[in-house]
Amino acid sequence: RQNPLRTLFAQKKLALNGWASIGNSFLAEVVADCGYDAVTVDLQHGLFSIESAVPMLQAISTTNAAPLVRCSENSLGEINKLLDAGAYGVICPLINSKEDAERFVRACHYSPRGGRSYGPARGVLYGGKDYFEHANRTVLTLAMIETRQGLAAVEDILSVPDLDGIFIGPSDLAIELGLTPDSWSDDKVDQAIKHLITVSHARGKYVGIFCGSVEMAERMKAYGVDMLTPGTDVQLLRAETSRRIGILRG
Ligand code: 3PY
Ligand code: MG
Numbered sequence: 001r002q003n004p005l006r007t008l009f010a011q012k013k014l015a016l017n018g019w020a021s022i023g024n025s026f027l028a029e030v031v032a033d034c035g036y037d038a039v040t041v042d043l044q045h046g047l048f049s050i051e052s053a054v055p056m057l058q059a060i061s062t063t064n065a066a067p068l069v070r071c072s073e074n075s076l077g078e079i080n081k082l083l084d085a086g087a088y089g090v091i092c093p094l095i096n097s098k099e100d101a102e103r104f105v106r107a108c109h110y111s112p113r114g115g116r117s118y119g120p121a122r123g124v125l126y127g128g129k130d131y132f133e134h135a136n137r138t139v140l141t142l143a144m145i146e147t148r149q150g151l152a153a154v155e156d157i158l159s160v161p162d163l164d165g166i167f168i169g170p171s172d173l174a175i176e177l178g179l180t181p182d183s184w185s186d187d188k189v190d191q192a193i194k195h196l197i198t199v200s201h202a203r204g205k206y207v208g209i210f211c212g213s214v215e216m217a218e219r220m221k222a223y224g225v226d227m228l229t230p231g232t233d234v235q236l237l238r239a240e241t242s243r244r245i246g247i248l249r250g
Contacts, residue, residue: 009227014221014228017038017208018040019231020039021232023046023052029060039060043072044072044073057085057126058122061126067087067126070091070093074107075107079092079107080116080117083108084120085123089139090140092104093146110135143157145157147172147173147176148177154200158203165200168208177189185216194223209225209227209229211231
């Protein structure tokens with residue numbers, strides 16, 4: 001099975017990525033069924049672990065959305081398990097250097113491109129019997145740039161051949177720039193984001209970004225990012241629930 005995100009990226013079409021941060025398969029299925037092109041199971045800030053991530057990936061794979069994960073850290077063991085569970089792409093938080101990026105992409109690829117160990121338990125169910133033949137070119141690798149160190153080292157990070165692109169974390173980036181985590185519209189953050197998009201696209205690498213508001217998502221669409229996340233499941237649930245309660249109490 002091909003990675004539908006790679007097809008969209010090749011066609012230069014914007015991919016919309018849902019964010020599953022509640023450790024429940026039904027919730028992940030609902031998010032994926034909303035019409036996203038991909039859904040990311042978030043093991044970094046989602047309050048759950050691999051045992052919950054597996055049924056979430058199963059749920060997402062009942063839809064056409066590409067199943068992605070954000071690993072909790074740059075760890076071969078965890079990344080291997082998540083790929084074995086059928087993830088078709090990995091977003092790795094806090095990539096600060098070329099060495100971090102190399103370590104990350106090595107975990108995502110079989111030899112000779114990397115050091116991924118063989119045992120794709122569910123990967124073959126989702127990816128097909130020929131999983132091993134195509135896994136190295138199917139799995140998408142996105143390094144999160146969300147620190148001052150990462151921002152400064154982005155050209156080096158982008159020089160890693162097997163890295164498909166970056167995923168910008170605007171909240172951590174804002175904190176690192178001395179601002180509050182919701183300062184997505186601040187000029188300093190905006191300038192950093194524009195710079196990251198320009199240098200990545202100049203090197204033919206993809207750019208994904210997390211957006212804390214619809215306004216930000218529209219701005220990022222106009223900036224030409226390849227993939228955007230319009231909020232987490234929790235944020236969207238809260239926003240619409242609060243809106244309805246507001247109307248009814250109003
Ligand atoms: C950030 O904004 O720092 C993120 O990691 C978004 O997911
Ligand atoms: Mg972050």
